[in-house]
Amino acid sequence: MKESRFELLKEIYDEAVNFNTMQSGLTIPFEADWIDVLDFEYLEGKGYITTSESRDKTEWYANITADGMDIVEIEMKHIEIEKRLVELTLDGRKIGEAAFKTIDAELDKQARARGL
Structure with missing residues (x-):
């Protein structure tokens, strides 16, 4: 969006x-x-x-x-995950991109299941 x-x-x-x-x-x-x-x-x-x-x-x-609220809350979860990844990277610890993609895919799956 x-x-x-x-x-x-x-x-x-x-x-x-x-x-x-x-x-x-x-x-x-x-x-x-x-x-x-x-x-x-x-x-x-x-x-x-x-x-x-x-x-x-x-x-x-x-x-x-209600659909609008769902979109905002899902996007806020995406933003929070991205912020955590940046913080982890800045700390010198790297997180696997595959783990992020798995989490991101699950959030997208939840959104599609709700018809969003």
């Missing part, structure tokens, strides 16, 4: 986690210049977020779905 899309999805995820509900997400003014509409459309099209407009049509809301 494109980095900017993941960062956006992670921001929406963080809001849901902070408020302990998937009903909490981002509120975005229509005139916001940081918005990449294509990223929002992509995430919504994949079923990772839902979006809606305010009644006065001045802002819209983005909420994460």
